[in-house]
Amino acid sequence: MTVTGSHKAALTLPTDEQIFITREFDAPKELVYRAWTTPELVKRWWHANRGEVTLVEIDLRVGGRWRQVMTSEGVEVGFHGEYREVVPNERIVSTEVYEGIPAGAPGAEGTVNTVTFDEADGKTAVTLLIQAPSKDVRDAIIESGMEDGLRDALDLLEGVARSLR
Amino acid sequence: MREEGRQRLYRLNGEALKPIHDWVKGYEDLWSERFERLDAVLEDLKEKEEGDDGDR
Numbered sequence: 001m002t003v004t005g006s007h008k009a010a011l012t013l014p015t016d017e018q019i020f021i022t023r024e025f026d027a028p029k030e031l032v033y034r035a036w037t038t039p040e041l042v043k044r045w046w047h048a049n050r051g052e053v054t055l056v057e058i059d060l061r062v063g064g065r066w067r068q069v070m071t072s073e074g075v076e077v078g079f080h081g082e083y084r085e086v087v088p089n090e091r092i093v094s095t096e097v098y099e100g101i102p103a104g105a106p107g108a109e110g111t112v113n114t115v116t117f118d119e120a121d122g123k124t125a126v127t128l129l130i131q132a133p134s135k136d137v138r139d140a141i142i143e144s145g146m147e148d149g150l151r152d153a154l155d156l157l158e159g160v161a162r163s164l165r
Numbered sequence: 166m167r168e169e170g171r172q173r174l175y176r177l178n179g180e181a182l183k184p185i186h187d188w189v190k191g192y193e194d195l196w197s198e199r200f201e202r203l204d205a206v207l208e209d210l211k212e213k214e215e216g217d218d219g220d221r
Contacts, residue, residue, distance in 0.1 A: 009200050011193040019192070023200045027207040031214070035206045045202035048195050128196075145192030 016135040019142065021128045029119040032126060033089045036115065042068070060086055066094065081110060091116045096130075098144075107137040 009023040025032050035041045039056035047053045051072025058066045060083060067080040078099035085093035097110035112131040117124055132138035 007200070007204065009193060009197045011189055011196065013189070021193075021196050023196070025200075025204065025207055027211055031207055031210045032203075035203055035210060041206050041210075044206050045199055048198035048202065050195070050198070142189055142192045145195040 013138075014129075017132045017138050019128075019130040019132075019138060021130075023126050025124045025126060026122075027124060028122060029089050029117040029124040032124045033117050036117075036126075037092070046070070047072075059083070060092075062086055081113075084112070089117060098141075106134070107132075107140060109133055111137070111141070 007024060007026075009021055012020045014020050035045065037058060037060050039058050042056045042058070043053040046056070046068060047070055051070045053068065054071050054076070055067065055069040055078075057068075058064075060066075062083055062085060064083045064086075065080065066083065067078065069076055069078040071077075080097055080099065081095035083092065083094045085091065092113075092115045094113055095110050096113050097108065101108045111133070114127075114129040114131070116127045118127075119125075130138075130141065132141060
């Protein structure tokens with residue numbers, strides 16, 4: 001897989017229930033792993049310029065829990081989960097539950113996320129596989145990243161595409 | 166009507182791909198922005214490591 005010079009994240013949808021994201025970093029995997037698993041460091045990047053990360057709790061061991069909260073324009077969004085597999089500097093498997101979904105509702109059981117760190121020539125390729133319980137949940141996660149304007153534009157495009165059939 | 170089925174598939178590729186791309190773009194952008202921030206964190210960590218090495 002090629003990574004462009006601008007280090008753009010590449011997103012693919014391997015199956016109806018999955019999201020796969022890969023990105024190369026100009027750093028050894030020990031540092032990428034540290035930035036991925038140290039609360040003070042996660043606070044600095046996880047917000048994606050969309051708000052402030054107000055809480056990061058990481059109990060990095062199998063069966064350990066994690067929780068992250070971001071505040072954006074007065075709205076708090078929380079995520080939590082449990083670690084299922086922890087191989088330092090190599091691989092983390094964890095569950096992730098979006099706290100905005102009421103217990104028992106579709107998607108409340110969350111996703112299973114697998115992160116891998118592969119180093120070659122001093123650069124580290126990170127892959128993130130998000131396994132959702134259903135296509136609907138997978139699609140809802142993707143749509144959570146959509147801004148309203150884009151959503152409107154997409155509705156419009158879909159209308160156009162439909163009219164062309 | 167196998168021929169018609171194949172034709173429809175072709176049209177989906179041509180016209181539906183763009184909406185699919187736009188649909189994932191917001192989520193892809195979210196991760197791109199996270200990763201750009203992560204780049205900055207890594208630069209700091211690298212500098213710190215080099216600094217620590219220098220002190221030895």
